[in-house]
Amino acid sequence: MTYPAAPWPLQGQLWLSLFRVPRAVDAARPSGLYGVAFVSYEPDSPLTYSELLVARPVGRRVRITDIWVDSPDSRDGGRELWAIPKDLCDFRLEAAHTGPVSRTEWSAVRERRPIAEARFTDVSRAAVRVPFRAEAHQPPLEPGGAEGRATMRGTAKVLPCRAHWHFPADGTLGWLAGTRRLGSFRMSDFRMLFG
Numbered sequence: 283m284t285y286p287a288a289p290w291p292l293q294g295q296l297w298l299s300l301f302r303v304p305r306a307v308d309a310a311r312p313s314g315l316y317g318v319a320f321v322s323y324e325p326d327s328p329l330t331y332s333e334l335l336v337a338r339p340v341g342r343r344v345r346i347t348d349i350w351v352d353s354p355d356s357r358d359g360g361r362e363l364w365a366i367p368k369d370l371c372d373f374r375l376e377a378a379h380t381g382p383v384s385r386t387e388w389s390a391v392r393e394r395r396p397i398a399e400a401r402f403t404d405v406s407r408a409a410v411r412v413p414f415r416a417e418a419h420q421p422p423l424e425p426g427g428a429e430g431r432a433t434m435r436g437t438a439k440v441l442p443c444r445a446h447w448h449f450p451a452d453g454t455l456g457w458l459a460g461t462r463r464l465g466s467f468r469m470s471d472f473r474m475l476f477g
Contacts, residue, residue, distance in 0.1 A: 285359030286328040288432075289477030294324040296438070297386065297402045299445050299466040307457045310421075311347055314338060318447065318458065320388040320400060322375060323356075331356050332373035334390040334398060336455065343419040348455065350390055350397065363477065365420040365430025371397060382408040384468075396450050398458075404443030406470035411437045414469075436474030443468040 298319035306312045321333040331353035337344045350371040351357055360366035371392035378385050382405045390397040414437070420430035445466035449459040 285355040285363075288363050289475050290328055290359075291473075291475055292323050292327045292436075293471070293473045294327065295322045296320070296469040296472060297388070297400065297404075297443065297445065297466070298469070299400075299447060300464040301458055302462045302464055303457070304461070311338075311457065315464075316347075316458070317344075318398070318455075320373075320375075320390075329353055329356050329359075332375060332390075334371070334373070334388075336458075337418075340419065343417045345419060345421075350392065361423060363430070364418065364432045365423050365428065366418070366432075367420075367423060379407075384470075392454065395453060397454050399448045401446045402443050402466070402468060404441060404468040404470075406439050406441040406443065406468040409439035409441045409470065411439050411471075413437050414440075414472075414474075432477050434474055434476050436472055438469035438472035438474075440467055440469050442466065 336348040357368040360368040
């Protein structure tokens with residue numbers, strides 16, 4: 283086992299937008315509300331890596347439908363500990379700060395094919411730290427496998443942000459191309475216990 287035992291004490295940055303998907307994609311991706319996020323897990327986390335995820339609410343919990351990381355240890359731990367369907371891809375992250383304003387650009391590419399690109403502008407580093415809590419409930423990754431459950435709880439500096447996303451229509455997340463974005467926010471300097 284090369285990944286840390288649960289729970290994972292994580293810290294870093296998150297940029298998330300909510301999208302309304304008007305029609306079902308497949309059985310695992312019905313119509314409805316979806317959150318799409320880029321995440322940077324930073325030093326003092328047990329693993330440091332980048333992440334792109336898509337999740338939807340199921341009752342009072344969330345279910346991660348699509349997720350990529352650039353850490354084999356994170357992939358293996360996510361799959362084995364919590365049935366999170368992590369896969370690998372490559373990321374590019376560029377960030378700049380001017381006073382309280384942060385500008386960030388992300389891209390995720392798998393086997394030289396773009397998955398998603400996004401640009402964000404925010405002032406979240408100036409926000410007041412607030413608590414958050416959520417639960418993930420994952421179906422088994424394989425027939426006869428175990429379900430996964432994880433609790434996320436912590437604090438972060440949270441404010442709305444400006445966002446622009448691009449999902450190539452012929453890419454893995456092409457089903458999000460052209461969907462309506464409802465809003466976006468940044469969680470700056472989050473500290474979270476996951477698991």
